[in-house]
Amino acid sequence: MYGRERASELRERYPHAREVLGLYLALVEVWEAADPGGEASLTWAAAEVLPRVMAATVASGPRPLAEAVADRTDGVELLAAWMAGEDLTPVERFLARATMRVVPPSKGEGSGRAAGRCPQCGGPPQVSYRAASDDPLVSGRRALACARCPNEWNFSATTCPNCGETGKRTVHAETGHNAKPAIGRHEATPEALFPQLRAESCETCQRYLIDVDLARDPEAVPRVDELAAVPLDLHMAEQGYTKITPNLMGF
Template identity: 70%
Template sequence: MYGRERALELRERYPHASEIMALYVALTRVWESAPPRAPLEWAGKNLLPRVMSATVTSGPPPLAEAMRTAEPGDGPGLLAAWLADEELTPVERYLARATMRVVPLEPGKGGAAGRCPECGGPPQVSFRQASDDPLVSARRMLACAKCPHEWNFSATTCPACGESAKRTVHAEPAAGPARVGRKAPGEASVFPHLRAESCESCHRYLIDVDLGRDPRAVPQVDELAAVPIDLHLADQGYTKITPNLMGF
């Protein structure tokens, strides 16, 4: 569940993402320990401490260290603050997101273009299903950063500002964290199924996952492996619409 098999696969395939994927795998076990439709209060009191200890054990060293020295504090209060879009530190944001993964949100706050129709949250990742007809490109879907909802959205419109004419697709900008730049001729694609789509109007971007090129991909998991693309886009002055679970 939660794409654990995929995270194990990517941990082997992408050395640059092995720490992130190891943590993700540990988190899937925490999420599976929660009852279905866990209430927020329960999650804040019971699941948040489990997220903290899984992160101490399995997280990348800086995050594990931050977690080791963090006070558990008011778990439900932290989750409520995150839901209310209050200003949080990166560590608090990580804790809230990793805990909220199993807490269903109240629907009904959606509406704005490019935002989740269920909860009003921003999109985390864009993806396209494999198309049966090679002449028809598949519909673009967006997955919410705040809740499990996924929705269909125009393939040519920026979900951040609604601009539709100033889109740039950044395909394969990076061959690895240490070799950002154009790939050498004949060099195999590192991310054949991942690319970034940026908007020249608002300078925001999203990672797009092409399931036609890699049907085993799990958008929310594969997006976490796109760190070299994120760094490349940051270099070019773009900001992701919303940082992912790991803060990229």
């Protein structure tokens, strides 16, 4: 359910993502071993999961992150602050997100929130994806995956999930080896590094989201593939766009 196999495969395919996906795989070990046995409370997560997330990060994380985590003594206050949407440092955000991955959201927290937000918990979308389909009525439909909880929901393919703008959207896709991402929807070339990934930006709010096309790679796991999109993220930053919300690893 965490895309362990996909993460191992992409770690081999994408040298630029080796460290990030290595840390992700270490976190998958922690998540798979975490068993709330009934109710998954913040107290349980702080006592049982957070210390393991820290240990995995120290052992497998990129050096700056591992060093930043090494002497922290975070507990339930950090998780509560994350849940309350308080401003956290990037390291705190990473620890809280990696820990809360195993805690299901309480139902109804997202009701009444803005469009483009998770109907379950009110969190922002992390990644968007289109299912593989030959049915023209279904193709073009897309789903958003929540950054705060495991929920995914259908959302208009032509609307910005951040500001609701329905026009002025641009697709940035990589077109070939060593090529800069270009604007527009292109046929994937065989040597394309990311045939399954593109960035979709909104010209009104200058935000973007990585979009995963499962028709081009049915094996893709949107939340895992999104972690490997760093070169696209760097390109988007150069163009002046900001991701709707950074991913688990802070990109």
